[in-house]
Amino acid sequence: LKGAYKTVSDIFYRTTPCRSVTPPVYIKKSSLNYNRRTMDACFSAFDKNxxxxxxxxxxxxxxxxxxxxxxxKIYNLEEDKLREIFNVFDCNADGYIDREEFVFCWNHWIKIIVRPIAAFLIVDVQNDFISGTLNISNCSAQQNGLEVVEPINHLLDTVQFDVVFYSLDWHPSNHVSFIDNIGQREIHPSSPVTAENAQTYDTVIFAGPPPMKQRLWPRHCVQDTWGSELHKDLKVVENSIKVYKGTNPDVDSYSVFWDNKKMTDTTLCAQLRMRNATDIYICGLAYDVCVGATAVDALAIGYRTILLDDCSRGVDLLDIEKTKNTVIKNNG
Incomplete structure (x- = not known):
């Protein structure tokens, strides 16, 4: 019910007026005909008079x-919530939902509820984060990254997701986030830490242009190295899709959707659209960095987003809690 109400909120705040909305472009014509018949039958069933x-x-x-x-068991909507949802789909505010308005309601709400398309996104379960150069158990939260593998494998064995994605940090050797590369770029005068005094996990400001904040990490997940590989015990399912991020040497990429400056997107957005995904289940490493950034972006785009707590481990306990609260606040 919470997810369904979030979908309505997204429609209200993010979509264009209903009469400009067309059916999803990736659905086959035969499916559209079936969809139309089902939609008409639904409308007629509840048009009691x-x-x-x-x-x-x-x-x-x-x-x-x-x-x-x-x-x-029926979960009743509160009267004010019911009217709020009704008003979203009553586009001309005449107190009724006509058939044209119902097309919008069907495509953007009902169909998503009754026929969700679920994507499972496994974030950065790579060697370097588990036992390599950026082993998260050495960070302040002291959480064991290996602990995510078994519950993720269990979900892959028991839940039939419509599509499964694996993201990988995939950095060139001269990447901006590596502390041992700090001398390769000019530090902005406003940076709280100088290049000479910078330590691992500090945040500096590079001169750019434009000036850019950057947290400094140990060298990790360098392309085509053991550290960048998915952990050997992680199950990789057939027909899954790998998404590579952090490939630009001059900007980091926590989210699997975009780099941190949102200048370049990955293939994830296009892949999700192509499959008409409605729900995204997100987990992996690290909870308060790449997993959290991805979940926040998924919510902002409008996907119903589920962050799997027991399949994720993080860097800092306070940041993990902040991430969790941010996701919940945004109806994730």
């Missing part, structure tokens, strides 16, 4: 059918 419109009471019956568990 057959007047060609859904009023608030008829819409309430529809939500009662949507929000129930497999035992038939």
């Amino acid at each position: 057959s007047d060609g419109y859904l009023d608030l009471e008829e819409f309430k019956l529809l939500t009662r059918a949507l929000f129930r568990n497999d035992r038939g």
Whole structure:
């Protein structure tokens, strides 16, 4: 129910008026015909007086059918929430949802609820973060990165996700985040730490242009090295997709969607759109860095986002808690 309400909030704040929305471009024509028949049948089933419109009471019956568990228990919407959702789809504010408005409601809400397409995104479960140069157990939270492998494998064995992604930090040897490369770039005068005094995990400001904050890490996940490989015990499923990030030497990339300056995206956005994904389950390493940044971006784009707590480990306990609170605050 919370996820469904988030979807409505995203529609209200992020989409164009309903009459400009067209069906997803990646659906086959035969699927569109089936989708239209199913949609029309749904509308007719709840148009109790057959007047060609859904009023608030008829819409309430529809939500009662949507929000129930497999035992038939109904999760009732509060009256103000019900009216708020109804008003989102009543585009002309005449107090009714007509068939044209229902097309928007169907494609952007009902279908997502009843036929979700789930992506599983496993973030950076690589050797260097588990037992290599940036072993997160050496960070302040002292969490063991290897502990994510077993629960992730269990999910891969027991849950039929529609698509599985593995992201990999994939840095060139001259990457900006490596502390041993700090002498390769000019430090901005406003930087709180000088190049001479910088230590691992400090944050400096490089001159750019433009000036750019950068946390300094040990050299890690250099392209085509053992440290950049996925851990040997992590199950890699057939037909999964690998997404490489952090390939630009001059900008870091925590999120699997974009680099930290949002100048360049990865292949993830296009891959998710191509599959009409609605829900993203995210986990891996590190909770408060790349996993968290990816979850926040997924929420901002509008995906229903689930951060899997027991399949993630992080660097700093305070930052882990902040990440968790940020995701929850944004309806993740």
